[in-house]
Amino acid sequence: MGEKARSKVLILGLITLFVSIISLGVGRYFISPLGIVKVLLQGISGKSFGMDKNAVAVVFNIRLPRIAASLLLGAGLAISGQTFQMIFRNPLVSPDVLGTSTAASFGASLALLLGLTSVMVSINAFFFGVLALVLIYTIASRTRREQTLSLILVGMIVSSLFSSATSFVKLIADPNNVLPAITYFLMGSLSGIGVTDLGLIAFPVLVSIAVLLVLSWKINLLSLSEDEARSIGVNTRLIRAIAIVCATVITASSVAVAGNIGWVGLIIPHISRMLVSNDARYSFPSSVFFGASFLTLVDCISRAAATVEIPIGILTSFVGAPFFLYLLLREVRYDS
């Protein structure tokens, strides 16, 4: 099992690399995959590989930060979704289960309402995302119910509060310029991502992904019943807390720079479990690669499909929902 799963993860890694190279070439200024390799070599080494300077500029200044962001956020959202699914022992849970995205969305909307800079919009969104988690944890720890159930319930309450607050911000926002900016931001898009945004989120997202990957074996144990995990001798509270913090940091970072990108965190874990294994030691890395490839591919479509760029949040739903339906129907047929 282990060897087979490891090979599958390796293949997914190669697919991610392939998708990244193709995506770097797609756009108004088309560059062939071989050309992309040359552009990358030229840009990194400084030697000439016969590629136009404009091509190097387009790839390095415009496409690379954006594709790096799509790889990072795709990977992050997928592993974050899978972590939440395992913590809450429910395959239908997505990264916004605790209301972190809703809170981060409020943070971004508030910053846009106040006319803050785009960096401040991101920082504010991240701050509110993490603040929501602190609130949820503090309140949930005061209840007497089972921890996972309290987290879900308090998460719903906090999420609902922030959702109303966002609606209120929209209500009082100037309908001519601020309201459209908020609406567009919340739709989810990678179009505005530059090196600064990437710099803001790269460290927290990469560290969180790394921690979750290293913790993957212990996260397996979170999907057992509380009694079983305790009987095995594992302190689930600590593992759960670390995992939730990492998954939340990823979700909040994603909203901070790209708004709401749905479905990735829900469907990618399903696919990787289906194709690779339920064991997080293998399904986590495969989710990382699958999520990265998926979001990069969808972003490619959002850039190339129409003259006006389609917000990626809309496209992930368009691609994700039918695919999820297909999986659901396939499963029913398999069972019967």
Add this chain to the structure above:
Amino acid sequence: MTLEIKDLFFSYKEHSVLKGLNLSISDGEMLSLLGKNGAGKTTLLRLIPAFLRCQEGTIEIDGVPVRDMKLKDRARFMAYIPQITRSAFPYSVRTSILMGASNRLSMFQSPGRQEERKVEEIIDLLNLQPIADRNMDNISGGERQLVLIARALMQDARLLILDEPTSFLDYSNQLMVLERIGDLVKNGYSCIYSTHNPDLALGHSSRVVVMSDGVISFDGKPESLIGSDILSQVYGRTIDIVKTERGGIVCIPQ
């Protein structure tokens, strides 16, 4: 290894469940727990690994209070095996057994070759080879119980605590699970399990403990129950306990 329970009191709010219970279990003993619904069997079994905190009394392993032990140390002495286990993400049999090694790993460590080798040894010991590559949702209830027992062995736990291990199993699986546990007990493990089936308890244990009204009303070898009216008193109807020609002990309700 000896588990010693002294003067155990436990209540859920106003409802008193255990009222000064005393019990001890040593290596090589297979102890079955009988009693009506609500007699406190599950409460007792959950108190032993300190999943619940008793209001009064002590539970000690070789003189060390269980509640003072670290979680991972406790896991090396005992394993609690619940009635039903259903994971939202069913793992393979091998992975499920491997999970038992987690108490020996540090926070960020995954099991390695050594642990995987031990899994194979345990699979051989419990004859689980035919199902080793299957997923937990693709095996029978009895096999699932065996996998959980295998996981307990992976923990190095010497005392197996099973809450109604046979309740959802067909008759042959009930016997199979208890026989395998019996084999382990012969090799020095100890086990305490609760059951609603007195016949199974009489046929598959070295000691029968009958609980009623929060205390132990009988604690002895199955043979000592022959001809006694303990079960009749506990279950509120006449039950004859007789020895068969082949030497087995059975209950016959009148």
